């Protein structure tokens with residue numbers, strides 16, 4: 001029988017790519033998404049349309065906060081694995097609308113874990129973010145680093161979710177992997193993210209806002225590399241770490257729980273990223289230099305040696321190549 005995977009946020013950027021990979025590999029996927037209008041719903045519909053072409057794909061439109069619909073959807077499908085990628089993302093919007101984040105990310109994740117516990121799924125993977133490292137000054141970020149300094153409400157809800165998941169895992173021995181993604185970009189990306197807005201505005205001859213005068217670094221990770229990392233973890237559910245073998249591990253000693261970075265392990269200066277976009281688009285950006293934005297961090301950089309040790313993870317996409325692939329998609333999709 002085909003392994004059944006339940007994927008929340010399947011119409012979102014990462015959820016779409018992850019769903020597609022599992023479908024391409026012959027898994028049975030049930031997607032769940034509210035199709036909310038945080039950004040262009042048309043883009044979400046286009047992603048969903050592609051997934052609906054697969055006979056092994058089914059879809060439920062629903063809100064994570066609606067426990068009844070969520071429970072019914074999951075219990076009926078009986079997945080052995082759940083990948084939770086639905087969330088209210090975005091640092092900036094969380095300053096304006098914090099409640100949405102508390103509802104989607106904390107209440108929503110709580111509802112999901114509750115049903116995963118009831119079903120005793122073999123592996124629950126939960127999308128988290130490099131933003132949980134907050135204002136940490138030690139680079140690269142490692143999973144065992146302290147994460148007590150979130151500087152945005154978005155990041156605080158992500159960290160809360162990780163804590164919630166650990167307590168459930170410990171109480172009910174539910175195998176959970178936390179996936180800390182680092183600035184994901186690529187085809188079918190999120191229109192609210194900087195690289196997407198830069199592209200749109202450069203093409204349309206509009207100014208781009210560059211925060212902290214471009215002196216910021218991000219570990220940009222191409223979406224296919226993210227998907228590789230997730231896919232390779234499918235059958236690698238964590239176990240309780242009883243041994244002292246791995247001292248620098250992120251496994252819990254009381255729960256089948258593990259935290260893993262998924263990044264590209266290279267930091268790129270924002271100005272260099274913009275330069276690359278300009279060169280590839282053969283057009284100069286109209287730059288408006290701005291101060292650092294509230295809630296932003298100066299730099300991110302991942303250490304992914306743990307994921308590599310477990311799965312052989314090896315991010316392959318150089319950012320110049322990844323940008324090209326994004327632009328090819330963008331120009332084709334938007335004409």
Ligand SMILES: NC(=O)c1ccc[n+]([C@@H]2O[C@H](COP(=O)([O-])OP(=O)(O)OC[C@H]3O[C@@H](n4cnc5c(N)ncnc54)[C@H](O)[C@@H]3O)[C@@H](O)[C@H]2O)c1
Pocket residue numbers: 008009010011012013014015032033034035036044062063064065084085086087088089090103104105108127128129130180181182183184185190
């Ligand atoms: N894209 C990145 O760079 C990045 C970086 C770090 C972490 N993440 C995390 O990865 C996950 C996926 O992010 P993404 O970039 O694909 O974002 P996305 O916004 O494209 O996808 C999220 C999807 O979840 C759905 N959704 C949101 N709230 C919901 C709710 N309450 N109930 C049901 N569906 C809901 C949305 O409609 C959307 O389709 C999120 O957990 C995000 O926090 C993303």
